[in-house]
Amino acid sequence: MSTVTLTIDGREVTVPEGTSLLHAAEEIGVEVPHYCYHPALSAPAQCRLCLVDVEGAPKPMPSCVTQAQDGQVVRTDEGLAREMRKGVLEFYLVNHPLDCPICDQSGECKLQDYVHSEGRAHGRGVEPKRVFGRDDFGGDVLFYGDRCVMCTRCVRFMEEMAQDPVLTVVERGDRAVIDTFFEQGLKDSPWSGNIVDICPVGALVSKDFLHKARAWDLDHTPSVCPNCSQGCNVDLHTRDNVVHRLKPRENPEVNGHWMCDYGRGHYEWMNRSDRIEEPFVRGDGGWSAPGWHGALASLRERFEDRRGPVHAVASAHASNEDLGAFRELVERLGGQGVVYRSRRAADEAPLPGSPVLARRRDLAPNTRGAELLGMRRVGSDDARGGLDEVAASTGTLIVLGDELTDQPEDFGSRAELFVYLGTHPAPAARSAHFVLPVTTFAEQEGTFTNVQTRVQRFEPALRGAGNAQPAWQVLGALTASLAGEPAPASAAESFSRLAARVPEYEGLDYDQLGAQGVPANRPAAIAGER
């Protein structure tokens, strides 16, 4: 590919031919302010904020659509370019309400940032501002017309990515406003939350997040969306140990810049406070809470005295490390395989403008990971039933993560030993001899394997509830004590054990999975499937 060399702000940069000035500037770490340009959408060059001064050009050039030329000399940071931005920003504030103190975008608002760094210190406007008020677009989207900068990113997202052009610019001049077809709203588009993300200002905000937290108070933890097997890369935004929202994190191989409303909306369960917080052991005198050491020691004794077959139920919400450790334990106990149940939607819901992204049928993050570990899916599409054989077990019964909501209260009562590892109290687990608290994915690190067989890491965003521990740690310690080996000390170590045992993960290194994950080695059977 041929390249061009140009000078931006006095620094030489060489970029492939056809690169825009905006991207060329990015190469040397210069961010040219912009609103309408978004890397995943078409560039209408209408916000006039990315204008730069190109030597020899008769007029300022919009850097988002101007291609870099050999020998060009571009200034983005001083003189004309700065003056232009100052002027454009002043126009942006002509009708802006400046209601930052009550605006959710405050702190992550591009208008705020740009005006603060380059705008005028004082407004000169004396005319009254026009007022639109706010409009409910349906779904999770609320529109504050007065804050809008008319970048039309939202219009173009609905047209180009969702391919459901329900948004448009209505009227003209200073009466121009983003709207749907009268009262029609966004028609429950499954992707509408993305327009809140790409809105550079506070015009489109999330109703769910409305006035919940200030942007600067939120911690961002890189994670993976746990709501379907697509495994969109997300950030969990938390404050005071509470997840407040999920935001997509860019990964071109999995979700681009986007995620679906379904994934975005299902996070409240991570904040549930009805948790199992201590390991409980049921003995002749009822329940006791002997602490982890005591519980694991007596469980180990019970394992060594066990009789009868071993039945095991896992969950596709558990990480690869958890599932790997679970399988290892079950195998050591002589079990014949693990079953899991997971909810499955009727259809996939693809994002039409994206080659890879869809809300997948499997509504659990790690169904592919469970499959690769040889676990068998049972039960119906709403994750009910399918456990008759397990429930009738008279030997050892181990359940990891499945809340057994559809099971009767005497579930597992015939089992000689019933071990329940879960996050939340499950009424059907009252016959259990051991109830061990484990962490949710949001409270531990680990990996999920998505529908593309891509192994992706997530980081802990919340403190674990009470004395809950990651399942890989609990199960790893049990297996290790039975085998007389050292237990895995970290999720990385747990993953490397997995990599040694599962051909698809062979050669993968936990640290090298990075923030974007890597594809697993795909066996022929799965490679031919899609």
Place this chain on the structure above:
Amino acid sequence: MSAPARVPFRNPGWAGNTGEFDLTEAEVRGTDFVGERPLDGGHESAAPSYPYMLPDKDPDAVLFEGAYKERFEKIRTRYPTARAALIPTLNLAQELRGHVSPETMDEVAALLGLASAEVRGTVTFYTMYNKRPVGRFLIQVCTNISCSLCRGEEVLDAFLRHTGTELGETSGDGDFTVIEVECLAACGFPVAVQINSRYYENVLPDDVPALLERLREHGE
């Protein structure tokens, strides 16, 4: 094959003798009729041109049937994409119905296979689409610079006073809707007033009663 139906097309309006040129109405208007246009749009290259002013609007007219269907199909052939044919199609709809209601936008969107929201965006961008029903005579008074200097606001007030309407509203008898517009591109002859498709130039506040009287009695 019988000749297609035709509608009369008369030449421009008459604001009364301003004294400037000392011309009679007959001299300005010439003969009553300067031509006719075929209802089906005639040659397809002419079909998308400016809409005809039909004497009667029917808000419930069908989109489209008969000669209008032919005209619509000719319009479609003149543009590479449905989106490009949107404006002439809307013109046609307004010609028949007198205004473009939300229902009309929806119907036009369905006809062209476009999104309703996009049609709404287009309709609201252009000021010459009436978003609400208007009277038999839509009076557009220019108050931009040139006309403002020549008492444009007073002319506007006179129209409002003599028709007894509020700005943008339709008089009780359904005859008049008065709106204020920006430049009508007749800055050489202020105050410019457009009534339906006709221009009335050099209009003074005192001309207004007679003008309205003429409209009531003779139409445009």
